[in-house]
Amino acid sequence: MGIRFILMVNKQGQTRLAQYYEWLTLEERRALEGEIVRKCLARNEQQCSFVEHRNYKIVYRRYASLFFLVGVDNDENELAILEFIHLLVETMDRHFGNVCELDIMFHLEKAHFMLEEMVMNGSVVETSKANILSPIQLMEKAS
């Protein structure tokens, strides 16, 4: 399946976006997010961006006050996932203009929509920023 989940978490450890590509109960999610956030937020800039957790590999990257965490299968390419995170951030940057935590909080739906454009069933299906954003722009025009 490749990507199992995508989380955006702020410095305080509050989840700002959570997208799962496999079914977990609310309790499992809560536990998983707690553990992962604790693990990743404790790490510093000099340490690598990969953490093994249970049967996942977590690839994470910090942008300003937001952590982007992606849980992947064990044989997924870590560096490619880092590139994916960067693409995601760039795309949001282009849409929101210097994206920040508040943009994601108040436009969670759009953030989800962008993710859905990029990832389908755990695999990346779109990597062009223009293509990702065009449906959203269409929708904004329509409403």
Added chain:
Amino acid sequence: MSGPSLMDSLFQRSLEDIIKGLRQQLIGEQAFISKALDEIRKEIKSTDLSTKSTALLKLSYLSNLHFHDMSFAAFPALEVLSSPRFSHKKIAYHAISFSFHDSTPVLLLITNHLRKDLNSTNEFEVSLSLQCLSRIANVDLARDLTPEVFTLLSSNKLYVRKRAVAVVLRVFEKYPDSVRVCFKRLVENLENSDPQILSSVVGVFSELACKDPRSYLPLAPEFYKILVDSKSNWISIKVLKIFSKLAPLEPRLAKRVVEPVCDLLRNTGAKSLLFECIRTVVTSLSEYESAVRLAVGKVREFLMDDDPNLKYLGLQALRIVAEKHLWAVSENKEVVIKSLSDADPNIKIESLRLVMAMVSEHNVSEISRVLVNYALKSDPVFCNEILGSILSTCSRNLYEIIVDFDWYVSLLGEMSRIPHCQMGEEIENQLIDIGLRVKDVRPELVRVARYLLIDPALLGNSFLHSVLSAAAWASGEYVEFSRNPLELMEALLQPRTSLLPPSIRGIYIQSAFKVLVFCLHTCFVRGGSIVPSASLNNLPAGVSASASYESFDEFSVENGADVTVVHGQTRASAPITKESIVNLLNLVELALGPLLGSHDVEVQERARNLLGIVDLTKPEVLNSSVQEKDDSEGKGVETSQIIKLMHDAFSKELGPVSLSAQGKVSLPDGLVLKENLGDLEMICGDIEPPSSNSFSFGSPYEEKDGLSFSNLQIKEDSEQSNESTSLLAEHRKRHGLYYLPSGKSELISNDYPPANDPTLQCDINDNDDNLVKITAESLVPKRKPNHGKPRPVVVKLNEVDEKPVAMKQPESRDGSLSGAVRDVLFGREDIPPTSSQSNLSNKPSSKRKGKEKQHTDPHLESKENVIDDGNSSSRRKDRSHGKERRHRSPRKKNFEERKDTDQKEKEKSRRHHGRHKSRQRAEEPLKVTAQTPVIPDFLL
């Protein structure tokens, strides 16, 4: 039900209001959320779809980020889904993707909604419902919607088609029979030139190939083409993943692939692709020396990089290489060892694993020494990581790499003294295991055990308790190797043992029992005859006497060459005199008296046993020391017989017990095993299962008397033993009551020294260089001219060391999935899809048809029936593709031709092959049911 008032919907709070409210935190988050949830519960019952959808939106927000259950909104979500407005649909699909799962009761009701939207002309609606299907599809949904997905696989809208491709993965997983319908179209998409489509179809195949690579070998030519032509790094990475799964299965394929992979390796600028190439080479193409060299060169660049990410990945890659090419590690050993002290714990662990990969028989002691020093200065987590990996590496395959067990046992003792050590249980198991398996190591084991037992400070560390229990057990079991059983007895009964948990205290007492029996036995049964007690009468027992043992040590060393005469027991028996026995008995009474009232049954019972034997022997000991032997002849014999009996019982040797030993015991008559004891569970619920240190008595091999101890090296590590004996001595000073009387006075210090005073700090600094040197030496395949001594025998049981037979796994869904894929890919397409069967039945030869039926796999047939029932529409479509399919398959099997750009040539040969194939089919109609498909010769 009261309908919502106009006011409700007019003044409904939007999601934005909720978010703002949450940020302001006026009434506290929980209170605010529960208020909002109350509103939502009302609003969601509204008949107005926009009110309902807003409520649903708010609810999915709260569910997504604040973990609030939204299962109650399952039906309202479906209602919103039926709205004609796109914005409503979007909200509903989103909520459903989040909250529906296999056991959602209304899942069945969604099928038609999905079908309608899958057939919609609005590509965004199709996309939404595909997205949703990819998240919630179960068997029913996958089966019912297979035809729609099949249609979308060749949609002319790229936007839709690439999503349909991605969804296929989930559909296949849930409903393997859909492979028969969709697989051909999926494969067709492999030839699409559009990078978007290609990206998602390659993604699907890389996932499929992960589970069962063999089934996809026939597609290798297609993948090869993509690998060579691809411009997108993302696609290249996925194709490389596929090849790393396929290449090990087919050497000819590996040979073809190695060149393009190396090209990529040399030329790519993207680190992600570079790393994927490295990983492919080291995992799957490791036979190709030049490719591995190239990859290792790139790994080196990664290791040298400042970026911790690249460093980490480089170490990981190196670890994979190490399995087959150890030289790669030795070339980079400086970096690896430097990483042991990296700032990042993950990198440290990776480099630790690599260091452990370098361990061999020749360097194990040096590397362990250095690592233990690292452990001393590391943080607790990494310290235990180091200890754990030393333990597991050394014990691998029954201590395969250990030659010098004396060294290893003392290492175990040393490791347990490291301040952060939490590996107590593992050390415990290994100490006992080695004691049982390796006869020659027992004297050293007892020495190490004594060293641990004698230090009162260790008793305060709860992580060490299990090690101490092993030490206690070993010293009791092998007491005959002890140089000073009396001292051992003191250690076992020292007051601070009250800090131990009762189960371990029980072991202590039991060991004390064994030691006592041993002492009595030496004193009464053989003592008199061997050692004239008069000459040693004044010998003070305990620590202060150690000086006088020197002579005995020398004695035994001198006689070391004389193989059979010198037995461990002769040395031990020396200091035991009547007087010391009396003191010993008093000590036992004093120490164990209070335990008769212990709350723990185990402790109480064992204490009672021990005191029982004290009561039995004490009068006689006292008698015989006062009177002449002749007087108490009658009774004395009786007692000494009992002691002899006890001693014999204890000196029966314990051996390792096979895991399957119990199975060999025949079932006694009248024993009912099958009866249901379920109702006992209540009563026995909290009884612990037997722990690993409970051993059954039995002698799996005969005890050999007159065992040689010529190779026993008595290491008089005077400094260390003095240290810990002085601890005991100190304790004796304070609680003299509990100790045997000693002649000398000892120094007094204020308090116990810290439990684990690492005295080895000094040489830590030059560790790095040290380790580099050691590994460098060890990696040169030098033969040690002669080991100091031969490796002792390690007892192995026939079956104990094999893993218990693994349970046969029931055939999983994946099995049926790959089965289906194989059916489609290998020749079987002639029968399975219903289309061809109906074709067959049109043929006049009814005789053949009968034959055909007979030989058809019944399993296959039943599956066809399922398709027959469920998918009449797909069957129609399938039939129309039947013709094309038949032409395609032979083409695939011709790898060389794939590369040929000459279109005409290709066309010709295809026709030729097609003809050939159809002739074959006519001739051998039965072959199609062959169980093992032959891998087509696509590489020749």
